[in-house]
Amino acid sequence: xxxxxxxxxxxxxxxxxxxxxxxxxxPILTLAEFTARRVLGLGRGGRxxxxxxxxxxxxxxxxxxxxxxxxFTDDILVDDLITYGEYTFFIGSALALFAALVxxxxxxxxxRSGMLGLYLAGPLDRTRYLLAKGLAVFGVMLLITVxxxxxxxxxxVLAGYGPTAGETPKLLLRILASGLATALLxxxxxxxxxxxxxxxxAAAVGVILLLxxxxxxxxxxxxxxxxxxxxxxxxxPFVVANLAYRIFxxxxxxxxxxxxxxxxxxxxxxxxxxxxxALVCWLRYRRLEAFR
Amino acid sequence: xxxxxxxxxxxxxxxxxxxxxxxxxxxxxxxxLDADIGPRITGLLGSNGAGKxxxxxxxxxxRSRESGELTVLGKDPATAGIEVRSRVGYAPEHHDLPSxxxxxxxxxxxxxxxxxxxxxxxxxxxxALWLVGLGEERFRPVGLMSTGQRQRVKLASAIAxxxxxxxxxxxxxxxxxxxxxxxxxxxRRIGTEFGVHIVLSSHHLEEAERICDAVVIVEGGEVVRAGxxxxxxxxxxGLVVEVDERADELAxxxxxxxxxxxxxxxxxxxxxxxxxxxxxxxxxxxxxVGLRRLEPRGRTLEDVYLGANT
Numbered sequence: 195x196x197x198x199x200x201x202x203x204x205x206x207x208x209x210x211x212x213x214x215x216x217x218x219x220x221p222i223l224t225l226a227e228f229t230a231r232r233v234l235g236l237g238r239g240g241r242x243x244x245x246x247x248x249x250x251x252x253x254x255x256x257x258x259x260x261x262x263x264x265x266f267t268d269d270i271l272v273d274d275l276i277t278y279g280e281y282t283f284f285i286g287s288a289l290a291l292f293a294a295l296v297x298x299x300x301x302x303x304x305x306r307s308g309m310l311g312l313y314l315a316g317p318l319d320r321t322r323y324l325l326a327k328g329l330a331v332f333g334v335m336l337l338i339t340v341x342x343x344x345x346x347x348x349x350x351v352l353a354g355y356g357p358t359a360g361e362t363p364k365l366l367l368r369i370l371a372s373g374l375a376t377a378l379l380x381x382x383x384x385x386x387x388x389x390x391x392x393x394x395x396a397a398a399v400g401v402i403l404l405l406x407x408x409x410x411x412x413x414x415x416x417x418x419x420x421x422x423x424x425x426x427x428x429x430x431p432f433v434v435a436n437l438a439y440r441i442f443x444x445x446x447x448x449x450x451x452x453x454x455x456x457x458x459x460x461x462x463x464x465x466x467x468x469x470x471x472a473l474v475c476w477l478r479y480r481r482l483e484a485f486r
Numbered sequence: 487x488x489x490x491x492x493x494x495x496x497x498x499x500x501x502x503x504x505x506x507x508x509x510x511x512x513x514x515x516x517x518x519l520d521a522d523i524g525p526r527i528t529g530l531l532g533s534n535g536a537g538k539x540x541x542x543x544x545x546x547x548x549r550s551r552e553s554g555e556l557t558v559l560g561k562d563p564a565t566a567g568i569e570v571r572s573r574v575g576y577a578p579e580h581h582d583l584p585s586x587x588x589x590x591x592x593x594x595x596x597x598x599x600x601x602x603x604x605x606x607x608x609x610x611x612x613x614a615l616w617l618v619g620l621g622e623e624r625f626r627p628v629g630l631m632s633t634g635q636r637q638r639v640k641l642a643s644a645i646a647x648x649x650x651x652x653x654x655x656x657x658x659x660x661x662x663x664x665x666x667x668x669x670x671x672x673x674r675r676i677g678t679e680f681g682v683h684i685v686l687s688s689h690h691l692e693e694a695e696r697i698c699d700a701v702v703i704v705e706g707g708e709v710v711r712a713g714x715x716x717x718x719x720x721x722x723x724g725l726v727v728e729v730d731e732r733a734d735e736l737a738x739x740x741x742x743x744x745x746x747x748x749x750x751x752x753x754x755x756x757x758x759x760x761x762x763x764x765x766x767x768x769x770x771x772x773x774x775v776g777l778r779r780l781e782p783r784g785r786t787l788e789d790v791y792l793g794a795n796t
Contacts, residue, residue, distance in 0.1 A: 208617035211648035215601040218568055224598045308582045315546050316599045317572040
């Protein structure tokens with residue numbers, strides 16, 4: 195066989211690698227992206243896509259109804275439209291379901307399958323690992339805390355009910371602030387619960403219990419035994435929804451104990467819950483036996 | 487620059503430990519371990535609980551030591567863990583891998599996690615899987631693979647990012663004899679052809695004997711014997727002779743001809759004498775018995791191991 199001067203051998207098989215390497219921080223983004231894709235069922239079998247799809251549908255459905263409503267109904271009063279604060283409250287169940295789905299899927303399988311040990315045997319330490327997982331959980335949560343509101347805003351703008359050009363940046367900032375606070379709270383709490391078990395189902399149940407049992411208990415104590423309203427800060431889903439109302443400058447349900455608290459106290463309560471959740475998760479992983 | 491295979495005679499220290507102490511509560515896992523691990527393939531041997539896994543976790547910088555010095559590829563893994571781990575590959579003992587991922591996705595993902603750009607990771611994952619004999623099977627989910635195939639996937643994931651040092655924890659666990667032979671040949675090839683230093687943690691002495699250039703034997707958290715295999719196995723000079731029958735008569739003949747003979751069961755151990763081979767040949771012919779074995783005296787790794795533990 196004759197070969198010209200330009201002949202090249204492309205498939206050389208396994209050999210030493212002398213090409214470029216990424217920076218040591220790169221694995222954080224790689225793992226975050228990998229985790230987010232797995233959580234959403236991307237690149238996985240059909241059954242892994244069902245729950246994320248259902249949750250996304252629940253989250254976006256009210257926005258879709260609003261769009262249809264505004265498009266097909268004439269002479270709508272602006273007061274008839276759903277507000278952004280109300281929207282955040284209405285999709286609370288989807289947020290809880292998503293929180294119960296996302297963090298357990300992100301954290302539990304790695305400990306169950308031994309992948310955590312393989313990750314930590316690479317250029318990651320526990321803090322970087324948790325940062326990557328936190329980014330993934332938070333990023334996916336943002337999909338339904340910010341996505342539907344942006345979708346609704348766009349629909350309102352196109353239908354002529356939206357904010358004016360001057361009001362738009364302010365509304366966008368409010369959507370972002372509300373979405374960030376909600377996503378951070380759900381991400382931190384669900385990651386804290388997921389750090390205690392390797393079983394996704396147990397973690398999912400734990401997340402739901404953490405979100406709703408304290409709310410039931412403290413509200414019973416406040417209503418029945420006259421406990422201070424500050425205890426309502428443990429009603430996590432309602433507190434963050436209340437904060438969303440305040441961010442959008444709307445009036446929340448005034449019968450809720452949390453409505454009696456100042457915005458600073460509510461903001462501090464949400465912030466404290468986020469920090470506590472993240473801290474619990476970090477402390478759990480610091481002590482975890484990952485190498486076997 | 488691409489690495490080349492390291493000649494056996496070169497001896498840069500890949501891992502060096504001096505007085506390494508690690509405790510779990512009151513339990514002492516490593517009690518002042520001193521070890522130098524050189525290039526190519528080194529067997530880390532010892533019984534269960536001897537401290538092998540603890541030592542590996544210290545090499546990876548996943549645990550902190552109480553005292554002593556440890557360097558891996560010239561760095562202290564306790565302070566430069568991320569840098570060390572980016573240059574090291576690791577295949578764990580357990581076979582639990584993410585079952586839904588295909589072999590190629592699993593290996594590619596870990597290669598990316600070890601700082602390879604995505605395109606390079608895809609290419610090298612495929613190359614590594616072909617090297618370990620899973621080229622045709624690389625798109626199968628890991629969960630549908632046999633134990634032998636999973637061991638190969640773990641090996642591929644440990645080498646795909648082209649590490650300088652690979653730590654293999656019981657890489658033949660769960661394999662049948664044929665698979666074990668193939669896996670050992672593969673490890674030997676990786677350790678000799680591609681310039682990758684390998685630490686093979688195992689409690690199978692014969693495996694280490696077959697492919698390792700050196701061994702470190704750990705017991706009770708201390709190194710009880712270490713060195714190049716050829717040096718450790720070097721025993722007294724002389725011959726080992728085994729015949730079908732009448733070994734005692736052969737021993738008497740050889741003694742009468744001036745050889746120092748020790749009869750150990752049916753085996754004759756001869757002292758160092760010039761032309762002993764010819765003397766044995768003639769004596770066996772005279773007796774008319776079958777010669778089963780005639781070889782230089784030496785020690786097996788099992789002798790070394792047992793000697794180190796007595």
